[in-house]
Amino acid sequence: MDEQKKDSIEQQQEQTKDEVKPAGRFIQLKPFRFIMLMFFTILITAGLTIFALTFGEKKVVEVKVPIERAEFSKLYEAFDLLKKNYYKDIDNEKVVNGAINGMFDALDDPYSDFMVKEEADQFNSGLSSSFQGIGAEIQERNGFITVVSPIKNSPAEKAGLLPKDIILTVDGKSIQGFSASEAVALIRGEKGTPVKITVKRGNNTEPIKMTIIRDDIPVETVYGEMLDGNIAHIQITSFSQNTAKELEKMLVEYKGKGMKGIVLDLRQNPGGYLEAAIEISNLFVQEGKPIVQVQQKDEEPKITNAIAGEKYNLPVTVLVDSGSASASEILAGALKESVGAKVVGETSFGKGTVQNVTPLKDGSNLKFTTGKWLTPNGNWINEKGIEPDVKVPYPSYASLPYLDPALEMKEGLQSDSVKAAEEMLEVLGYDPGKVDGSFDQYTERAVKKLQETSGLEETGILTGDTTYALMDALRAKIKADDPQLLKAKELLTGTPAKNEETTN
Secondary structure, three states: OHHHHHHHHHHHHHHHHHHOOOOOOOOOOOHHHHHHHHHHHHHHHHHHHHHHHHHOOOOOOOOOOOOOOHHHHHHHHHHHHHHHHOOOOOOHHHHHHHHHHHHHHOOOOOOOEEEOHHHHHHHHHOOOOEEEEOOEEEEEEOOEEEEEEEOOOOHHHHHOOOOOOEEEEEOOEEOOOOOHHHHHHHHOOOOOOEEEEEEEOOOOOOOEEEEEEOEEEEOOOEEEEEEOOOEEEEEEOOEOOOHHHHHHHHHHHHHHOOOOEEEEEOOOOOOEOHHHHHHHHOOOOOOOOEEEEEEEOOOOOEEEEOOOOOOOOOOEEEEEOOOOOOHHHHHHHHHHHHHOOEEEEOOOOOOOEEEEEEEOOOOOEEEEEEEEEEOOOOOOOOOOOOOOOEEOOOOHHHHOOOOOOOOOEOOOOEOHHHHHHHHHHHHOOOOOOOOOOEOOHHHHHHHHHHHHHHOOOOOOOEOHHHHHHHHHHHHHHHHHHOHHHHHHHHHHHOOOOOOOOOEO
């Protein structure tokens, strides 16, 4: 029995040996090494795949920045196609800046602008205590750079640049289509350096050529003089951070001298800080009365009322013209509607919007409109301006074109410049004969009289110092005969004013 069991066990063992075949050679790995091997194998495979797909001769896919906002899909697509297929390498930064400029152009808003770092620096310098340039406020309108107003006593004012002049070229380069910031970058420069510009004025067919020497442009914003009858004539040329303090200091001084009335002169003032206009309005508007209303997108207008403080309860008239814009119009509107001050002169510029300047990380600026402002009575003056209560135009000779001192005008010459010179001579009482643009013996005689009066050599030729003397004399006459100022003073005193000497 035991032998049978033993034989049975042996048979089973033999069968098992027959069924199990010997295995081939194998590598034995520990679990940790096996896992690490698999990890590196996957990593290397993925890296090779991405390299091949991205940099191979025929890309299977193009790696792009994920698009999180659907409205930018077209922009990304255009950039990728341009970068891939344009016939030469593109400047990424320049193209991106151009795309941002395009967004601002699409707004059709002359007061909104994208400024690259260099342009932003120029813009910010204009808000500082001084900068170097010609001293003119400009804006882009309908593809053209238009002068809003020259700064008082600046090279631009002395050269005869006027509001609404259209600047066509700068140093021979056309600036049609430029933004205001791009034009400023060309016009500004180091003190003592010249800039040549051509200007279109009104319906004149012949462009006016000017060479203006750049200078330091101090940002002094308040000027004053005491007229007879103790009427203070105070001119505000722009609204900077310190303008209200400058004005208060001057008002205190004139109050001590017995000031009886104020002519507040805002002519050719292009504007500036909204807060400065509100601070100045507070000096005249009684507490609780409205100064201005500002309306943001999808909101009701927010009214800013006058607060308590020093008030100058004196008769006030306000002077405005086509160069009075923005903050100037806010102040004029507040004094007209909340104080009852008479506005004298010409219709103001008509800028009824408010802008905000936001710097970007690379030093560039975004300047864009954030709302509109309304007068105390809720009037929106945008593109309409403030109508004066008493309209008084400038004399026609105040708009005569600038004469180039480098040009030599003498007998036999016929041109529009000669005609302008003849008009100036006639206004000044030098009798150039018939004003027809022809430089004849009568014109020569008039020029000699001018040279005699000015202490210059009597050549009869209009050029250089003689040209400067002619324009300086005309400028002095415009100031002395100022019909708008005289009318504003008359409204305060009730007495028709005559041309008068003033004391600073």
